[in-house]
Amino acid sequence: MSAVQLLPYSPRLFVNREQELQMLEERVQALKEGRDGHGVLILSGERGIGKTWLRSHFEHQLSQERIPVVRLDLKEYAGKDPAWAVADILQRVSIETGGPRERLGADLAEMSRTVFRHLQKFLQQQPLVVIVDHVYESDWALLPLLEDYLLGPLAAERRVLLLLTGRGRLYPWKNPELSTLAVPLGKPELEPFDPLFTKDQLKRQAPSQAHRADEIYELTGGNPLANYLVAAYSLDQAVEGLLEPVPEERRRTVREYLEALCVLRAFDEERIPDMLATYYDNDSYRQWTYARSRRVREELIRWGLARWDAEQRGYVMDRIVRQLIERYLQTQKPELWRRLHQTAYQLYQQWANDYPATRERWLEEAEYHRQRLQEYGSLPSRSENISAADRRIL
Amino acid sequence: MASSTPALHQTPDSSGVPEWLRWAGFRFDPFGPLDAAADPHLSEYLVGHEVFARVWGDGISWVFAPAGGGKTALRISVMQTCWIGQETNRPFPIPYVPPFLAWGHARPSEEEHLMALTRSGARALFLAMAHRPHWFFRLDVSERQDIANLFQWNLSGPLSVYLNLCRQSRQISPLREVLDPTFVMRDPPDEVTLQQWCDELESALAFQPAPPPAERWAHLLAVLKMLGFPSVYILADGFDGAPETIDNPMMIVDCMRPLLHRAEKWAQDNVFLKAFLPTETFPLLAEQFPLLLSDHVAVIHWTPDLLAEIIRRRVYVASGGNFGSLDAVASPALRDVETVLARSVMPLPREMLVLTRQVIEEHVRREGAEGLLTGEDVEAAILQYTQGNLLLTRTAR
C-alpha cells in the first residue's frame, strides 16, 4: 500500500471549472425541458488534472436536481472477458433504471434489445445521464462490444446525455455521435489551474502550504493532483501518488522505467536500451531486442503514463508525471540525472552523425540535452560538444 | 463434396507483409483492403471529420470528390453507421447506384429512378430484416402483409426464391452474397429464428399484383415509417459508372435531374438525398440547383497533410492506439514517413495506401518480416510506384 492518501472528493474542497460546469448545466437543463440536450460529452486530460473531481461534482449537482444517473467505471472490468463485462454492464444499466434484473437475453444482442426496450419506456418519463469512467484506459477488445450494445444505441437516444471520461488513447468509435459529433469538455482537454486557482485550491485542501502556491505552481504547472501531493507530501511520495493507477506489484519497476526515460522529450524502442543501461549502470541492457524494449513501452502506455505524440514523432510521458519525476531525479539523484542527459546527448549526437537524412532533428534533440546540462552546470565534456558547423545548422 | 484443393494462391497473402505487421505490433493489416466495401474497419479510419459531419444528419447533403477520392468509402461508412445497433432508431440507408446496365442508357426517367430506388430500398430492408427478425415479429398481420408484398414486388426475384435460399442454406451469408456483398450488420439471428422469420414472412404474403412504380416507392416509405425509422437517407453514388457519364459531368447532372426535382419534397417527408459525386459536377449543379446546394456541401480536396493523416489514422487504429505513425516502426534515419510518401503519390487516398503497402513489401523483400523500415525501403517503393505510374500514363501515340 502506498503511504500516500489521495484526497477524496468533497464539494467544499472543489474549486474552478466554471466553464465546464456551465456547459454541463446547460445540457442538463435542456434535457430536463425536453430540448436538444442529448449527446455525448468527453472529459479527458492528463493524470491528476481533475477529471474525477469534476465528474463527482457533476454527479453531486445531478443528485441535487434528482436527475437519474448511471455511472459505470470500466476500471472494474480490467482483465475480464469483454463479453461478460458488457453483459454485466447491461444488467447494471437495466437494474439501475428500474428495468428487468435478470434473464435479459441469451446473447449480447438480445440483452441489449431488452435493455433498450425498457429504456424507451423509462425515457418517456425522464431523461438519463450515463457517465462512463476510464473509457480510454480500457481494453480495446471491450470497447467495440460496449459501443455496439450500449454506447452507440444510447448516443442515438434523444433524452440521454452521455459523459465519457478517461485518459490516454482516444478510441476510434464507429458511431459519429461518439466520435465526430461528441463535444469535449475543455479545450479540448481539461486544462491545469492557473496560479490563482492553484492558490485557491491549496487554501482549501492544504491550508498550511498555501503560502508555497507560487513555488508549487512552478513545479506542477497547475495540475490539481500534483498541487495537492507536492503540498502535502515529499516529492518522492508525490511521484508515488501520481503512480497510484499502476498495480502495486509493478509500481517499482514502472517507476524505474519512468526515471530512466524522463529526461527524454520523446522515446521509442530504439532509445529505451541506452537509457536503461545508464539508469541501471548495466551495459547488458544495450543488447535488448526490439521486442523487449517494446514490452516496456507497452506497459507505460497500458497504465496511461505515455502515449504517441504526433508532434514529437515518438512516445511522450504524461506531462505531469515526467515533470515531477525529472525534478525528483534532479534534486535527489543529481548524478544519475546528469548521466541520463549525457547519455541522451551522446545518443542523439551519434544518430545525427549516422543518419544524414534526419540529422537536423537529432541535433536539435542533442542541443536540448546540452542546454539542460548547461543550465545546471553540467556541460558535456568538450569532445562531446556539438560541433560549430552543427550549431550553425541549428 | 469432392475436395478440389487449390494448388496455388490458397493463402490470401503470402507476401510476408502480414508477418511484418504482426512483428511491428499491428492487430490487422490496415493497408490491405483497397476496396472500401471489404474493409471492416472503415468507420474507424474516418479522416476529415467535418466531411462526415456534413453528410450525417437530417438534411440534403453533397459530397464532391475527384475520381478515386473516397466517395464510395464515405458512402459505405454512412451506410454502416446507419446499421449500428439493434433497433430502428437510426436513419434507414438506401444505397443507390444507378443500374445503368439494366437500363442500357444513361438518361433515366423519374419512373426508372423510382423503380430502381424502390428495388434498392427493398433489398436493403430485406437484408436488414433478415438480420433483425424481431422488427418483423412485433408487427401485426396487416403490417406483416405490407412487408411481404414489398419484398415480393421489389426484389429482383420472387420472395420465395430468397426465403428458400435462407431455409436451405440455414444461414444468412448466401443471402448477403446475392443481394449485397458490401452489406455489414452485426449479430445475425440463430438458425431457428431465421427459419421462423422465413416461414412467417412467407405466410404473410398475399399475392397482390404489383402497383405502378410511384406507388411502390410510396409504399416502401410508408413501410419504413411504420417500422419506426426516423428518416431515410438516399445514398446516391456511382453516377459516373457508365461510358456516357464517366468523363461527362453534364451527363451526370442530366441523369440525376429527376431525383433533384424531387429532393426538396422528399426532405419535407424526412427522406434525404445524399449524393456522392465527382468534383466536376459541382459547378454545374451549383448553377442549376442553387437552392439545393445552399447547405451541407463538402468538397474533398486531398492535400498531402490529409493523405498523411490517412496513414497515421490507420496505423493508430491497427496498433490498438499504441502509436500513430509509421515513424514508430522506422529507423531513426527515417522520420515523418507519411509526409514523404504523401508528397510522392497522386493526391488520392487509395494511391497513398498502395504506396505505403509497397514500402512494407520492399522492406520484407529486402530484409524479411522483421526490422524497422528504412529510407531505402521508402526510396525503393517510391521508385517502383513511380515506374508503374509512368508506364500507365505514357502519352497517347
Added chain:
Amino acid sequence: MMRRDAEREVSVHPEEQASLGPAAFLALRAEEEPWLPECFVPPPDFDRISDPRRSVVLFGDPGSGKTAVHRMLETISLGTDGKPFRLLVHWKPALPISVAEAGLDWVKAMVGHILDACADALIHHLAGYPQDYQKAPPWAQARFVWFIHRYTRGNPMLRWGPLVEGDSPGAPLVRQILSGPVDDILYADAPPEYVISELVSALKALEMDGIWILTDGLEGWAEMAFDRLCAGLKAFLSTLSLFDPFGLIYKICLPSELEPALSHAGGLARARRRVEGIHIRWDSPTLRRLVERRLSLAFGREPFPLEELCTAAGLPEWLEKVGGTSPREWLDQVAGLVEYYTTHSRNRPIDEDIWKRLRLQRPPRLYLDDERRRVIVGGRCVNLEDLPAKAYEMLRYLYQRSGAVVTKAELYFRIYRGLDRIPRPGDKEYEAPKEYTGLIDTNLWRLRQAIEPDPSAPVLLVTRRGHGVVLQARW
C-alpha cells in the same frame, strides 16, 4: 512468397522429369508449349495479376510473355486434382460497329455475351464433374439450371447437343439439366450483376471461389481496328468494376500499344483504379531464372545453371543487352546454344570462342519500324530519331536487302548520290572509292553504335571483307 510458390508448385520433381531436349526452346509461343506450367517463372507482378478478387488489365509488348501469364492464370486455378476451383471463362469482346456505338447499349450486349460464355463454361464444367452437381444443395442446382436456360443464346438443346449425345459420365446430367423444369430465380429485368451474384453463390456451393473471365488475343483487332477496339474497351472498362464485388473477375491481356489510349480512360484510369492496369515487366534475375528453369526442363536436370550450358563470361551481360526485358528474346538467344550443346558439344559447356561464333550465326532478331523511325533488336527498342538522315537511309536500304552483301559503292552511289545504278570508272558520275569510303565507314560505325548489342563485335551489320556489308536481319 506467392511468386516463389507458383514456381515451386509447378516444378516437376527431378526424378520424375522427362527431358524435352532442344524442343523446349523451339516454338517459344506459349500456346504451342503444353509443358509451360512445368517451367513457368512468374513475372515480378504476378501476385497482383493473379489477385483472386481483383480484375486486371495486363499490357505487354510482343514476346513479353502475356500469353504465358494468361495460361498460367488458368493453371493456378486448378486444384491438385486438376479440377478448376473457379469457373474459367474464355471470352473476347466483339468490336463495336463504330466508335460512337460503344456506349451502354453495346456494353449491355457484351454482358449478354459474357453471360452466355459463362453458361457455356458452366455446362462444360458440370458435364466434366457431374458428381459435384449431384452433391450440391437443391438451391444451388436450381440456380445452375436457371442460369444455363436463361442465359444461353439460342436453343440450349441444340447448342449443347454434343454434350448430351456423348457417352461421357456427364451426358445424363446435361440431359437432365436441359430437359428438366426451370425455376425462375430472378425476374427478366434483373440487373446483370445480380444474375452473376446468383451464379457465383451457387458456384460457392461447389467450393468454387467465383468466375474468372480470361481475355487474350486481341492483337489482330488492335492492328485492324484500333479506334473501335479502344472505344469498346473504354466503354467496357467503365462499368466493369460493377462485377468485382459479386465475384466476377476479369483478367484481360492487351497489346501494349493500347495502353496509352486506355490508361487515361474509364475504369482503368489510375485515379479511379476501378480496374488494376498492369504493364508486364521483367527484370534480369527473373529472366535468368526463367532460362535456367527451361534448361532444366530441356535436359532433365534441376538446377541447371546457365554456366553449365556456356562458360562465356560475357553471356549474362549479352543476354541482358540483347534480350532486354523480353522473355522470348532471352530464350531465343539461348536456343542456339541449346541446339549446339545437344548436337555438337555432347553436353559439355560451350566455351567463349564457340559462343561468339554461334551468336554470329544466330544474331538477335531485328525489325525496322520505319513509321516510328526505330528498330527493335531482340528485346530492345532503339530509337533512331537522332541518327543522321543518310545513315538511317542506309539502314533502310540494307534492311530491304537483308542477308545480301551490299558494297560500299552501292551504298554511296544509291543513297548519297541518289543514282539508280553504280557508275563505272570513266562514267561522268564516277568517283574513286577513296573519295567516299571514309564517309560510308563513318555511317556504318554510327549504325553499329546504335543497333549492335556489342559494337566492337558486330553480329547484325557484318563486314564481308573485300565484298561489302550484310545486315543479318531475322524476324
